[in-house]
Amino acid sequence: MTRLLLRFFVKNHENYGDAAVRASVGKLAGATGIVCNIILFLGKLLAGILAGSVAIIADAVNNLSDASSSVVTLLGFRLAQQPADQDHPYGHARYEYLSGLMVAVLILVIGVELVKSSVGKIIHPEAIDFSLLTVGILVASVLVKLWMSLFFGTLGKKINSLTLQATAVDSRNDVVSTVAVLAGCLVGYLCHINIDGYVGLLVAVFILYSGVNIVKETISPLLGEQADEELVEKIKRKVLSCEEVLNVHDLLVHDYGPGRCFASIHAELSARLDPMEVHDILDDIECEVLDALNVHLVIHYDPVLPDDAEWAEMSNVVGEIIKEVAPEVTMHCFRMVGGAKQKNLVFDLMVPYDLKKPNQELKKEIDAGLAAKNKKYGTVIRFDGKE
Known part of the structure; x- marks a missing residue:
C-alpha cells in the first residue's frame, strides 16, 4: 500500500534526496494521517457513546488530536519547503523539526487530559454497555493504526524525518492504547469488573512517557546536537x-x-x-x-612541512608526550615559530568533554615533559573541545 501511494502521488518518488520529492512525501503522509484519523475518530466516538465508555471516547479524542498532528505535519513540510531569503539565509527546513515538536506537545496534552478523565471515571465508575459493534470498531481501529505506524515509520526512514518518525511512534501508541481499551472492555464484560478508568489511566501514562521521549528527540537537533x-x-x-x-x-x-x-x-x-x-x-x-x-x-x-626533519622530529616528540599525559587528547595544526636559539611549538589540542583534567594542568605537564627533553622549545597551545 505504501509503495502504491508513493507511485500515485509522488513524482520520482525513489529520489528521496531531492528536496521536492521529500516535501511531497511529507505532504502525502500528512494528508493520509488526516483522512485516516478523522475516520477513526468518528468510528470510535460512535462506539464510545453506544458503550458509555470514557476510555473509548478518550481514545476517539486521541485520534482527533492525531488528525490535528497530521495538519501540523502537512504545514511543517510546506513551510520547510520555502527557499532561503534575506532574513533566513540558511532556509526554513527547521520548520520540520518544529512541527515534530508540536506533534510531541499535542501527545502530552492528550495524555494529561486522559489522566483527568480516567481519574474521574475511577472515582465515579459507570456501567459499560459492551457489544459486538464496539469490538468490531476497536479491532478495525487497531489494524488501521498498525498500518499507519508502519506507513509513517517507513516514510520517516526513507526521507530521514524526525516528524514522521514521531508520528509513527504516536500511531504505535494508539495501537497499544486501543488494545488496552479493548482488553478492559472484555474483562468488564466477562468478569463483571469495571476497570475502564484504570485502563484509561495506564494508557495515559504510556502516552505521556512516549510524548516526553519525542520532545527530547525533536528538541535535540534544534539545540544543535x-x-x-x-x-x-x-x-x-x-x-x-x-x-x-x-x-x-x-x-x-x-x-x-x-x-x-x-x-x-x-x-x-x-x-x-x-x-x-x-x-x-x-x-x-x-x-x-x-x-x-x-x-x-x-x-x-x-x-604543514612533513618533509622538514626538525618539524617531523618535534611533532613526534610532542605527540609522545601527549600520549603519556593524556592518551585521549589529540594534536593537530602543529607548526614551529622563532629563531635558532628559542622556538615555540604552536599546536591545537582536541580535548574530550569528559576529560576531568583542566586544560592548564595539561599544558603544565606537556611543558614539563618537553623541558625534560629539550629546553630550546616552548609551547603555545590552543584547546578545542571542553573549556
Whole structure:
C-alpha cells in the first residue's frame, strides 16, 4: 500500500534526496494521517457513546488530536519547503523539526487530559454497555493504526524525518492504547469488573512517557546536537580521498534542517604547494562533497612541512608526550615559530568533554615533559573541545 501511494502521488518518488520529492512525501503522509484519523475518530466516538465508555471516547479524542498532528505535519513540510531569503539565509527546513515538536506537545496534552478523565471515571465508575459493534470498531481501529505506524515509520526512514518518525511512534501508541481499551472492555464484560478508568489511566501514562521521549528527540537537533557519526566519517573519507590532503581535523557540522547541512573542516596539505593550486584542490573537494553528500562544506587550509626533519622530529616528540599525559587528547595544526636559539611549538589540542583534567594542568605537564627533553622549545597551545 505504501509503495502504491508513493507511485500515485509522488513524482520520482525513489529520489528521496531531492528536496521536492521529500516535501511531497511529507505532504502525502500528512494528508493520509488526516483522512485516516478523522475516520477513526468518528468510528470510535460512535462506539464510545453506544458503550458509555470514557476510555473509548478518550481514545476517539486521541485520534482527533492525531488528525490535528497530521495538519501540523502537512504545514511543517510546506513551510520547510520555502527557499532561503534575506532574513533566513540558511532556509526554513527547521520548520520540520518544529512541527515534530508540536506533534510531541499535542501527545502530552492528550495524555494529561486522559489522566483527568480516567481519574474521574475511577472515582465515579459507570456501567459499560459492551457489544459486538464496539469490538468490531476497536479491532478495525487497531489494524488501521498498525498500518499507519508502519506507513509513517517507513516514510520517516526513507526521507530521514524526525516528524514522521514521531508520528509513527504516536500511531504505535494508539495501537497499544486501543488494545488496552479493548482488553478492559472484555474483562468488564466477562468478569463483571469495571476497570475502564484504570485502563484509561495506564494508557495515559504510556502516552505521556512516549510524548516526553519525542520532545527530547525533536528538541535535540534544534539545540544543535552532535553530528551523525556516519555523515562525519563520509565527509572525512571524501576529503582524505584527495592524495594531496595529508590529514583532517576540526570538522564542524551545522544542521539547519533536513537537506540544509553546512560544515567546515581543516585539511593539512604540504606548505610546498602553490597557493593557487591548493585553492583549486580544495574547491574541487567542496564541490564533490556537495554533489555526493548534499553538504555545503568549507575547507580551511593548514600548511604543514612533513618533509622538514626538525618539524617531523618535534611533532613526534610532542605527540609522545601527549600520549603519556593524556592518551585521549589529540594534536593537530602543529607548526614551529622563532629563531635558532628559542622556538615555540604552536599546536591545537582536541580535548574530550569528559576529560576531568583542566586544560592548564595539561599544558603544565606537556611543558614539563618537553623541558625534560629539550629546553630550546616552548609551547603555545590552543584547546578545542571542553573549556
